[in-house]
Amino acid sequence: MNRARRGILLAAAAAVWAASGPETAPEQPIPYSHRQHVALGLKCSDCHTMPDPGELMTFPATAKCMSCHASVKTGSPAIEKLASFHRDKRPVPWVRVYQIPSYVFFSHQAHLEAGGACEGCHGPVGERDKLWKERDISMGACMDCHRARKASLDCNYCHEPRQ
Numbered sequence: 064m065n066r067a068r069r070g071i072l073l074a075a076a077a078a079v080w081a082a083s084g085p086e087t088a089p090e091q092p093i094p095y096s097h098r099q100h101v102a103l104g105l106k107c108s109d110c111h112t113m114p115d116p117g118e119l120m121t122f123p124a125t126a127k128c129m130s131c132h133a134s135v136k137t138g139s140p141a142i143e144k145l146a147s148f149h150r151d152k153r154p155v156p157w158v159r160v161y162q163i164p165s166y167v168f169f170s171h172q173a174h175l176e177a178g179g180a181c182e183g184c185h186g187p188v189g190e191r192d193k194l195w196k197e198r199d200i201s202m203g204a205c206m207d208c209h210r211a212r213k214a215s216l217d218c219n220y221c222h223e224p225r226q
């Protein structure tokens with residue numbers, strides 16, 4: 064087999080691995096660590112608020128970070144980058160870790176009211192320096208919990224706006 068051909072086959076094998084292999088943490092624009100910040104006593108809800116109607120958890124504004132970092136670690140290159148986003152009034156372009164397609168209906172509020180915990184769907188975030196998709200949020204995973212908790216399995220429950 065010539066070299067170029069072998070290269071193509073290896074590339075194809077790598078692509079298959081990437082599609083089926085373990086989830087890895089994406090490179091974030093700023094190396095923010097949940098472990099480091101949760102250890103300071105910050106609560107999830109200090110940064111992830113759930114505005115009406117309660118579907119999204121949202122990401123904190125740079126002002127939230129700067130409430131400390133205007134004076135903490137100002138010499139760090141990562142904090143200088145954070146401060147420049149803040150100065151330019153640009154949100155940090157965080158790379159999404161957990162995301163479902165827009166045709167699926169999902170509400171954080173409904174699940175928290177039903178007794179769901181952040182860790183159940185996102186893992187022990189407060190122990191992590193970097194986040195990756197360590198918990199499954201595929202349709203199968205939604206269905207498994209709905210079956211166990213006797214919530215609806217109707218297609219329209221998750222795929223159509225309900226009356």
Ligand code: HEC
Nearest residue numbers: 095100105106107110157158159160161181185188189194
């Ligand atoms: C000081 C603010 C802050 C606190 C406190 C915080 N987070 Fe975060 N969270 C962030 C930032 C910034 C990101 C984006 C960077 C990243 O993904 O690591 C993020 C990302 C996430 C994500 C990934 C979202 C996605 O789909 O991309 C989850 C899940 C999450 N946080 C859950 C939690 C939980 C659970 C707690 C409490 C244990 C918590 N966070 C506490 C700031 C915070």
Ligand code: HEC
Nearest residue numbers: 107111118119120121161162163169174179180181184200
């Ligand atoms: C029943 C499972 C479940 C629970 C419980 C849950 N999440 Fe999520 N979370 C998801 C799913 C699914 C998404 C992707 C939503 C999307 O793409 O619209 C998500 C997305 C996020 C995001 C990205 C922004 C957004 O809202 O899309 C953050 C941040 C987040 N979750 C934080 C939390 C925190 C903090 C808690 C606990 C207070 C929590 N989640 C509880 C399933 C869950």
Ligand code: HEC
Nearest residue numbers: 093094095103123127128130131135136139140141142145
């Ligand atoms: C309650 C105060 C507080 C808030 C709010 C806060 N941080 Fe921090 N942050 C700290 C402290 C304290 C450290 C650790 C400094 C040390 O001991 O080295 C730190 C460390 C960091 C570091 C590591 C810097 C380095 O070079 O070592 C980054 C990056 C960071 N924070 C980003 C963020 C981002 C992004 C946000 C907003 C989502 C945020 N922080 C919100 C207090 C805070």
Ligand code: HEC
Nearest residue numbers: 167168169170173177179183200205208209212214220221
């Ligand atoms: C931890 C278990 C669990 C997981 C995981 C889970 N659900 Fe649920 N879900 C529930 C329970 C319990 C209810 C509430 C049922 C009720 O109130 O009758 C619910 C309710 C819902 C509702 C109705 C919300 C409303 O407004 O009344 C939708 C839609 C839904 N889930 C979609 C999803 C999707 C999409 C996923 C996967 C991304 C998912 N769920 C994952 C347990 C779960």
Ligand code: HEC
Nearest residue numbers: 163164167200201202205206209215216217218220221222
């Ligand atoms: C509990 C919520 C829930 C229920 C109930 C549900 N789905 Fe889904 N469905 C999802 C989620 C979440 C995804 C997106 C999965 C992903 O992107 O990984 C999805 C994706 C899909 C897709 C696209 C799959 C693909 O590979 O592109 C189809 C088709 C689908 N669902 C059909 C159905 C049918 C048919 C039913 C009824 C038998 C059903 N769903 C019931 C949550 C649900």
